[in-house]
């Protein structure tokens with residue numbers, strides 16, 4: 001059976017010419033999680049010619065409340081490949097390229113420059129700023145979104161005078177991923193789903209050149225009060241981009257920074273002191289694995305860590321511990337991060 005786009009071709013802003021434009025378009029989707037799933041589904045459904053999905057992660061059962069693109073039986077399998085398989089069923093005409101790897105300094109520029117548009121669906125600031133910088137340097141538009149508990153925000157970057165880049169709004173951002181993300185802080189499943197659907201709307205409008213595309217604005221949405229707020233966010237006159245964009249200068253990940261363990265006993269066997277960096281609230285729900293020290297305290301000027309001790313940091317899913325380990329290594333401490341966090345030990349329980 002052939003895909004049928006008649007219901008969108010019927011829109012006077014699209015028509016056959018707009019549809020042909022979509023079919024010639026190449027879109028990069030960074031992250032195939034709560035935001036990325038609906039983005040990929042809607043763009044494939046719309047007949048965007050070529051989609052690249054990059055995601056290094058595997059499916060965890062705790063993902064499914066916000067990622068209904070996947071199935072429980074696929075837990076443990078790489079999400080990029082699972083997404084591609086689902087999209088092939090939805091629209092076999094769309095070419096989907098699978099990149100089951102991390103979006104990082106080594107591949108950022110080539111990936112971004114090789115597409116017409118980027119939809120940024122990661123859950124961490126490091127990746128968002130890396131996408132931002134690559135997009136500024138390669139002069140490509142990006143649709144950004146983030147979801148947190150019951151809230152979200154949307155922003156569009158375009159290489160023009162009216163759209164702000166992330167560095168216009170957050171010039172001092174550490175781009176570190178230390179701030180909580182949905183995996184640890186909790187999120188209502190359809191919140192990233194709704195934001196991802198809105199990213200898909202913006203992506204299609206950008207490809208088609210219609211609508212106002214959040215020009216000079218950031219949209220904030222509160223899903224408890226059902227209020228929206230548009231903040232003025234014009235391109236900052238003092239924005240230093242592209243000179244401040246540091247794609248190449250962001251150091252490649254230290255290979256020993258993340259470790260995979262079968263159990264925490266293995267850490268002890270290797271002589272590593274386990275430090276649980278989750279919040280006090282999280283520790284109430286699940287007791288601390290080893291010594292407890294929340295991220296903020298750990299990264300304070302007077303960190304309680306000792307120079308001569310070897311540490312492994314753990315958190316819920318391995319995002320905050322990785323960011324903290326990265327920062328502490330720069331300060332000369334012997335730290336590493338448990339890949340996948342405590343969630344990894346829950347598999348198959």
Ligand SMILES: [Zn+2]
Pocket residue numbers: 164165166167168169235236239240241
């Ligand atoms: Zn800027």
